[in-house]
Amino acid sequence: MMLKRHHLLGWLFLCSLIFNLVINQIFITDGSMELAAARSLVKTASVLSKVNTKNDIQPASGNLKENRGDVCIDQINSQSDNQGIGENFRRQSIGNKLSLVAENIRYTSNNLNSAIADIGDLQMIEIEKYYGRNCHFLANSQRTDLSLSKTNTAIFHSIILEERTAIIVSFPRDNQRLKLQWINVNSQAFREEVNQFRISLENYANITYNPQQAQKLYNWIIRPFINDLESLQIKTLVFIQDGILRSVPMAALHDGEKFLVEKYAIATTPSLNVTNLQTSRQKKARALAVGLTKDAIIDGRRFHALKNVRAEINQVKMQIPGSKQLLDEDFTRDRLQSELSQNFYPIIHIATHGQFGELPNDTFLVTGDNQKLTISELDRILRSIYNYYKYIDLLVLTACETAIGNDRAALGLAGVAVQAGVKTALASLWSINDASTVKLVTKFYEAWYHSGVSKAEALRIAQRSLIASDGVSSHPAYWAAFILVGNWL
Incomplete structure (x- = not known):
């Protein structure tokens, strides 16, 4: 038999x-x-x-269905x-x-x-x-189309092939126009150009920023579509990036006169199929603000004290009434899980060293007891507590870093919102131990939480405020690291 x-x-x-x-x-x-x-x-x-598994996706209230990243089933290696x-x-x-x-x-x-x-x-x-897990999601094109028509949004899709790279843009309006542009550079040369762009952004030593590399990428990725963006009065650009492009912020592309973020609100998402685009805002949302202000040693590596974290946490509490903080020794894995299990926080703001590495176990946050909180552990904590009717609207990670040229690490950052089951993640591509982060966070919450603009627009307002400062913090090293992942509304 x-x-x-x-x-x-x-x-x-x-x-x-x-x-x-x-x-x-x-x-x-x-x-x-x-x-x-x-x-x-x-x-x-x-x-x-693939191994067939049951789609355990439940409908939310109203006519729309939730697209959530918390229906993941662990699979064998x-x-x-x-x-x-x-x-x-x-x-x-x-x-x-x-x-x-x-x-x-x-x-x-x-x-x-x-x-x-x-x-x-x-x-x-x-x-x-x-x-290392198999995730099943439910696509909902109607919700995506609705968001595009409401927000004048264009979606940029990229795919890096061996001999050239394709950029496809989806435009809103009745027929949802599509346009393709090729970047006729082989993958290795393209990778080197993108890495040079990232290096130029992090070069704190150059007080005057040279936008030459940012202009080159702008000419490849944005300029071929600029007439369409202007004629359709596009306000928001959303990027679904491939490979090495995940490791760089599109906000810092430069047209020769201005940075891209000075003209457009910008966000990124791994896939529209896993982006929850509901726009309903939870009333009286409060935040759990956690952070680390002291030196820490993890696996023999010293993480230096983040001297502005206390001010950052204080600003979160000031901007969002009813918020609670867990600072230094109070910020542990067990304390975090206990607090989240006892109280509902739609906003979780984490100001501590974070590292996105080649593997999930190398992707972690540093806690107040000199321990790692891996992104997989954070994922399990959040998914065990929240459900379809109580979801995290925003997860903020302000001191994370990904290595230059490591698209595997950038992939971990791109998937953080999906894995943690949150609508939106605001995270940094490199760590910035400077008071400018406090200013950016303050401006972001003022615009989003109080003024009611979209998350992408709130980040644009915050980043523009630093660009316009004409001081050291106008350099992209201090503001360009922050990217919005997931729901941009």
Whole structure:
């Protein structure tokens, strides 16, 4: 009986392989069949490479359904190889679809829409691979369309291929226009250019910032679409980034006169499919503000005292009445979990050293008792306490850092909102031990919590206030590190 079962499984796999080859031939020879063929390929590869698990997604109040990152099921490590196969498959499929755009204009819309969907799938495969778990999410295109029409938002999708990089932009309005632009630079050269941009941003030694590298990336990524952005009166840019692009802030791109954030509100998200875009604001929201002001030693590495954290925490309490603080010795893993289990805090503000590394266990926050709070542990704490009707609206991490050129670490930062099950994360790409962070945090909460603007617009207001200061803090090293991940509304 067991032998027959193995023969049956082998026969099914062979049939699936033959089916893929046949469909792939159609994909190459007949552009009109490309969309259906590619979808069949992706679906088949997904079935072969993933373990089926139940979609445990519940509806929220109203007509919209929640897209939440807390319906993740831990998977065995042996799945990582299959995920890698799926990742490579989708990347090749996306490249094929985008190549057809130039060859057959008739199917441009279908090809671009299909490529955008696959880019979203690819992002989630990479995050799943990083965190070692398989996550299932429910897409809701109606909610996305509604948000675009309300906020004059354009969505930038990127995909880095071996010989060139594609930028696809989704514009709002009735037909949701799409536009493709190629950056004709191979992946290695493109990576080096992006890393040079990041290095220039963190160069505190240069009092006068040289925007040359920021202009180069602006000309590649933004300038080809500037006429559309202006004619459609776009106010917000949302980036779904690939690879090394996750490690740099788009806010610091420069058009030769101004930084991008001086003209647009900016946010990033791993995928629209996992972004909860509900705009309802919880009444009388309060914050749990935790932080570390002292030196700490973790695994032999010294983390120097963050001298402005106490002032930062005080500002959070001042801006958001009813908030509570856990500072230094009071900030421990057990105390944090206990406080969150006893009281509901829609806003969690964490001002301590954070490191995003190659692996989830190397991605952690430093607590007041010289311990690591890994992002996986934070994820478990938050998901065990909150549910669909009590969710975290905002998670702030103001002293995190990712290594230059490490897109694996940047992937961890990009997925933090998804993994922790929060609507929005505001985090830093590099640590800034300076009073400018206090100013930025204060301006952000003033604009968002009190004035009621969107989170992306609130961050724009805060960053512009530093740019306009004409002091040391006008340098992008002091403000560009902060990125908004997830819901930008």
